[in-house]
Amino acid sequence: MRLGEHSPEQVRTILAETGLILHTGPFITKISSASPELADGLSLLYSEAQMAEQAEFIDFHIRIDSPKSIRRWFSPQIYFYFDGFKPFNPFPVEQALPLFEWCLNWSISQHAHQYLIIHAAVIEKGGRAVIMPAPPGSGKSTLCAGLVNRGWRLLSDELTLLSLQDGSAVPLARPVGLKNNSIDVIRSFAPEATISAVTRDTHKGAVAMMKPPAESVRRIGERATPAWVIFPRYVADSDAELVPHSKAEACLELGENAFNYSIHGAEGFQLLTGLLDNCDCYDFSYSRLSDAVEIFSELESSRG
Amino acid sequence: MDTVWRLEQGVKLIWHRWDDEYLVFNEGSGATHLLDTSTAGLLQTLESSPQHFSELSTACCFRYPDVSSEEVEEWLGQSLRQFEKLGLAQVERAN
Numbered sequence: 001m002r003l004g005e006h007s008p009e010q011v012r013t014i015l016a017e018t019g020l021i022l023h024t025g026p027f028i029t030k031i032s033s034a035s036p037e038l039a040d041g042l043s044l045l046y047s048e049a050q051m052a053e054q055a056e057f058i059d060f061h062i063r064i065d066s067p068k069s070i071r072r073w074f075s076p077q078i079y080f081y082f083d084g085f086k087p088f089n090p091f092p093v094e095q096a097l098p099l100f101e102w103c104l105n106w107s108i109s110q111h112a113h114q115y116l117i118i119h120a121a122v123i124e125k126g127g128r129a130v131i132m133p134a135p136p137g138s139g140k141s142t143l144c145a146g147l148v149n150r151g152w153r154l155l156s157d158e159l160t161l162l163s164l165q166d167g168s169a170v171p172l173a174r175p176v177g178l179k180n181n182s183i184d185v186i187r188s189f190a191p192e193a194t195i196s197a198v199t200r201d202t203h204k205g206a207v208a209m210m211k212p213p214a215e216s217v218r219r220i221g222e223r224a225t226p227a228w229v230i231f232p233r234y235v236a237d238s239d240a241e242l243v244p245h246s247k248a249e250a251c252l253e254l255g256e257n258a259f260n261y262s263i264h265g266a267e268g269f270q271l272l273t274g275l276l277d278n279c280d281c282y283d284f285s286y287s288r289l290s291d292a293v294e295i296f297s298e299l300e301s302s303r304g
Numbered sequence: 305m306d307t308v309w310r311l312e313q314g315v316k317l318i319w320h321r322w323d324d325e326y327l328v329f330n331e332g333s334g335a336t337h338l339l340d341t342s343t344a345g346l347l348q349t350l351e352s353s354p355q356h357f358s359e360l361s362t363a364c365c366f367r368y369p370d371v372s373s374e375e376v377e378e379w380l381g382q383s384l385r386q387f388e389k390l391g392l393a394q395v396e397r398a399n
Contacts, residue, residue: 248325248338255336262334266318269329269336273320 004047012039021052025172025220026161027059027112028052029104033096034065035078041097041196045175045209048217060107064096082107098199098207101177105158108172109259115161115170116268117259122160122169123152125300128227129169131160131279133257136204139234139286142182145210146289147296149190154216155224164267167275168223173216175209183208189289227303229254229281240291242299245281309384310354312394317351319344333391343383350393357384 003011003022014020019032020042033039052058063081067090077090080103087106091099109117120133121144130152134140141157148154154173161170175196178186183198183206194211229250230242251272255261261268286292311317314332321327326344329336339347349355349363357380364376387393 246325247322248327251320251327252336252338265334266329266331269318269320269327273327276322 001051002047003043003049003051006043008040008043011043012036015039015042018054021054021056021058022046023050023052023220024104024174025156026170027108028056029060029062029107030058031100032061032063032065033100035093035096037094038064038096038100041100041209044194044196045097045211048212048214060104060111062100062103062107064100064103066093092201095199095202097196097209098177098202101175101209104174108159108161112161113260113263114164116164116261116264116271118160118162118254119158119257119259120160120254121157122155122224122226123147124155124169124224125152126303127224128300128303129155129224130228130230130296130299131169131226131254132230132232133160133254134232138232139182140232141177141179142185142234143232143286143289143292145176145178145182145186145193146189146292148176148213148216149186149193150293152296153219153224154212162226162271162275163223164264164271167271168225170223171216171220173212173220175211178208178210180205185289186210226275226279228299229276229279230284231282233283233285234287235285236287238285238287240286240288240295241284242295243283245283247276247279247281250279250281251276307357307395307397308354309350309357309360309387309393309395311350312388312391315392317347319348330392335390337390337392342379343386346380346383347387347392350387357381360384 016034019030021030061083064078066076066078076093078093078096079086079090080088080099118133120131121140122129122131123144132140144157155169156172157176159172163170196209198206198208200206231245254272316331318329324341326339327336328339361377361380364380365373368376384393
């Protein structure tokens, strides 16, 4: 059953009482919260996600709630609880939805060591995946959001999960995080996309979430073989440019961008070198999403 | 006084090459290093067996006849010291 088959009121009740159990990529996540804002955000952004049965094994137990103290009456705050523990300081209560996304990312990156996890976006077309590692502020998520609204399938805008068995990319298909100017950029580029309300004054500035395309969520069980590693960089007022990038340097950068490369040791090294044997690597600078769509389309066509 | 260079104890190397770029993973430390052809060849020589500096110098001069022996020894010394700094190699005084 999809989450969207429940009304927002029902989702608020489930979230507050028994907890909402969702398939989030290859994981099952149980979310508990009395926050109506979080419930409404989940109803909007996860409407295509499948709900899981209570009896299924739960990978992550997440609770987002306010402390029962006098603080809830002025400048109310919320805590993130992971398996009953509070790993972080509290956040303002209005940040419940982005907090959930950040904390689910943290949960995966800190615990899902059955994968090699890279801080990178990953999209797919024709069975072949593009991995896009980039530091915050490089335009990675904006580029990802633009491309998945022009025919590319979203696997993830933030965490690339690589199978240790065959190096394939495993889909998460969760909401895409947008910041500051990129919110209006995507609203203009893809007016049909569903974007949450903007949360202001976070540590990343103003943030909003774009709902993943329905097809990306429906195809959550389909892995993809990496064929390109592309390092994106937004450069204002520039023409789009794709420049070959050294495979050896790409390997070092993927390792540096991985959350758990050091945990996997030689297996991680061999996974990355094997992956890059079959990938073309590029630096990509751009300023207009329309240019990026064209370049990526040519790249995909050129592989045959 | 001559010196003997060898791989640092506990170093176990896995290699991967693309054209003239070599990546080497040290299982002992978990570190990954990027080397060019010359320094990769040097490390692989140490990997095969401990080497006197003098023997390494002779072999390099033979391999790079267009480079002066002073430049070869300078490059050799810098590369070996860099390996030592990275925990890949160690030096001992020869008897």
